[in-house]
Amino acid sequence: MPSQRKTERITDLSRLKAFTNPLRMRLYRLLYATGTATASQLAEQVGEAPSLVSYHLRKLAEHGFVTETSGQSTDGRERWWRVATEEGWGFRDSDFADTPEGTAAVGAVTRGLVDTRVAQYRAYLDQTAAWGTAWTDAAFSSEWMLELSPDELAELGEELDALARRWRERGKAAKAAGDMVDREHVSVHLYGFPFRS
Structure with missing residues (x-):
């Protein structure tokens, strides 16, 4: 039977602002697609230093978007990460329209999402022959x-x-x-x- 769980609706401005950082958005999307990964694995995919990726993963974890997962580390030092909920998250513009800061955050996150999606589609268009x-x-x-x-x-x-x-x-x-x-x-x-x- 299909899941009846709903996408989490973000209503807290500080949580929404966590996604005004484009790298955090990319890391979240990569984790959502791959299921689990380490900061080093994600750093390779985004072309950034593992320490910077770790920092941003911890920030996403502080806001409840990602969480550490256990049982995959072979040496006990690697930290594995996954998204906190399979259902993802969303927001409504109207929940943040009462302040200029909220409106700016909605605009930044929405534009970031569109930019990421367009880049993903353009990458597919550039690689169609390989598919x-x-x-x-x-x-x-x-x-x-x-x-x-x-x-x-x-x-x-x-x-x-x-x-x-x-x-x-x-x-x-x-x-x-x-x-x-x-x-x-x-x-x-x-x-x-x-x-x-």
Whole structure:
């Protein structure tokens, strides 16, 4: 049965501000994708010093986004990290709109997320030949122009969230059953926002 857990909603400004640092955002995304890693492993992937990565992992841990995990260290000195919750986190602009500092933090985090997602998609576009036709034919990009009310847009977002969760659970079940043949991490980016022409 699919998980009914909800994404954690961040309402504390100091927690949200933890993600105004682009390196922390990258580290969190890498841990979310890989499951567990050491600071040294993550440092190799982001091209930074392990000591700097350790510092930022500790800051993410202070805010409850990542946690140490046990049982993987072979010598007792390595610290292994994982995200604190598989469900991830989110926030609403309106929870921070009452102060200039809150508005600035929302803007910084949102732009950082968009920049990270665009960079990830551009990297895929640069590497399409390496993926082969099965993956490139399956990959998609689309834009829909709809006429909706705020309530309808919210409902659409909830439906898309439920659909993505169903597919995530399917992948997790396959992994648990040992079915990892031809499976890769897949990133799906969806945005729904109003605009005027």
